[in-house]
Amino acid sequence: MIDYFALLQLPRRPLLNVEELKEKYRQLTIDTHPDQQTGPGSKQGLASDFASINEGYRILLDPKLRLQHLLKLEGVAVSADAVPDALADVFLETGTLVQEIDRVLSRTTANALSKALRHPEILETRKLAADLLDKLQAIYHNALEELQKLDQLWISTHQIAPELSALSAKLAYLTRWMAQLEERQFQLSIL
Numbered sequence: 001m002i003d004y005f006a007l008l009q010l011p012r013r014p015l016l017n018v019e020e021l022k023e024k025y026r027q028l029t030i031d032t033h034p035d036q037q038t039g040p041g042s043k044q045g046l047a048s049d050f051a052s053i054n055e056g057y058r059i060l061l062d063p064k065l066r067l068q069h070l071l072k073l074e075g076v077a078v079s080a081d082a083v084p085d086a087l088a089d090v091f092l093e094t095g096t097l098v099q100e101i102d103r104v105l106s107r108t109t110a111n112a113l114s115k116a117l118r119h120p121e122i123l124e125t126r127k128l129a130a131d132l133l134d135k136l137q138a139i140y141h142n143a144l145e146e147l148q149k150l151d152q153l154w155i156s157t158h159q160i161a162p163e164l165s166a167l168s169a170k171l172a173y174l175t176r177w178m179a180q181l182e183e184r185q186f187q188l189s190i191l
Helices: 018-032 040-061 063-073 085-106 112-157 161-189
Strands: none
Touching (some): 085 112
């Protein structure tokens, strides 16, 4: 397994300085871009390095993926099979609303009168989706604040793998639910 922290010359931590990550990425992509070398043998190796750097940047930029990668490097199993207890209520709320939106979307029609009659229902569903998305984003923001606290503990102890694993699962569920709602909001907006 590639250690993307080492590849991008960054410390192995739960929280990274995004600007420093971007700067390291920019410099490394300039140095390893296949078009920078003229020899035929070196281009293939650089293309592989370039691809690894791009993948490492993608993983380290995303807090959820970064935590999963860090935990794998530390030999900790990452499992997001069960919804974390702290998210149980919002899980039910999200699932119910996604089903409701899917029901609304399935009843689309080309008839102008039907569209006009359904307009209030669509607007109400869009508002419910926006409100829930705001709630999920607030929980996600709180999870990122928790990540900052855990990062400080990581620096001093390196003994917080269970907490990082739980936070990783929380971030995984939240990002999935937010993506589902954002997609359905878009679908509702074009009705």
